[in-house]
Amino acid sequence: xxxxxxxxxxxxxxxLTSSAVHAQIRFVNTDGSALGDICIASVDSRKTVxxxxxxLGMSPIGEKSIRxxxxxxxxxxxxxxQDDDQTYIFNVGDQTPESKLCIGAISSEFMVGEVIAExxxxxxxxxxxxxxxxxxxxxxxxxxxxxxxxRAVSLN
Numbered sequence: 001x002x003x004x005x006x007x008x009x010x011x012x013x014x015x016l017t018s019s020a021v022h023a024q025i026r027f028v029n030t031d032g033s034a035l036g037d038i039c040i041a042s043v044d045s046r047k048t049v050x051x052x053x054x055x056l057g058m059s060p061i062g063e064k065s066i067r068x069x070x071x072x073x074x075x076x077x078x079x080x081x082q083d084d085d086q087t088y089i090f091n092v093g094d095q096t097p098e099s100k101l102c103i104g105a106i107s108s109e110f111m112v113g114e115v116i117a118e119x120x121x122x123x124x125x126x127x128x129x130x131x132x133x134x135x136x137x138x139x140x141x142x143x144x145x146x147x148x149x150x151r152a153v154s155l156n
Contacts, residue, residue, distance in 0.1 A: 025080060039068035042077035049073070102132035106145045 027043065029036035034056055041048040053063060068076035092099055097119035104111035120126040132140035 027080075035066055038066060039073065039076055042068065042073050043080045098130055098132075101126070101130060102137065102140060105132070105137055105141045 027040040029040055034052065038049055038052045038056075041052060049063075053060070063073055066073045071079065092103055097115065101112065101115045101120070104115045116126060123129075127137050130137050135143065
């Protein structure tokens with residue numbers, strides 16, 4: 001009984017915290033399921049997710065089968081987690097046009113246009129063919145654009 005009350009308290013605290021932290025978004029577990037509680041908890045606390053998984057007897061492998069609004073648990077959490085405080089500093093190792101394009105892509109659309117016009121005007125498909133740290137330009141921008149310091153830093 002104590003364990004059940006503690007679990008309910010933890011779930012309520014997570015839901016309330018989730019609502020407070022994400023003022024614009026209100027998460028509602030419409031079916032009242034434990035899996036719905038895990039989806040909501042995933043936005044704020046990995047520890048709470050781990051606790052709820054253990055309470056349900058699920059392993060981390062089983063977590064991959066959880067769907068939250070049609071998305072994997074990880075993608076759902078990433079989509080709504082506004083508290084991602086990772087910031088990256090980019091070390092521009094060289095001054096090649098390709099490096100300038102990669103840094104420009106995460107800095108501003110205007111800079112991308114300038115770099116393409118200056119160095120790649122004869123290659124209309126450069127954005128599909130360039131690789132930035134092993135990623136396509138689109139993947140690189142998706143991963144790093146919102147997490148970079150506002151200016152690229154050269155440590156050379």
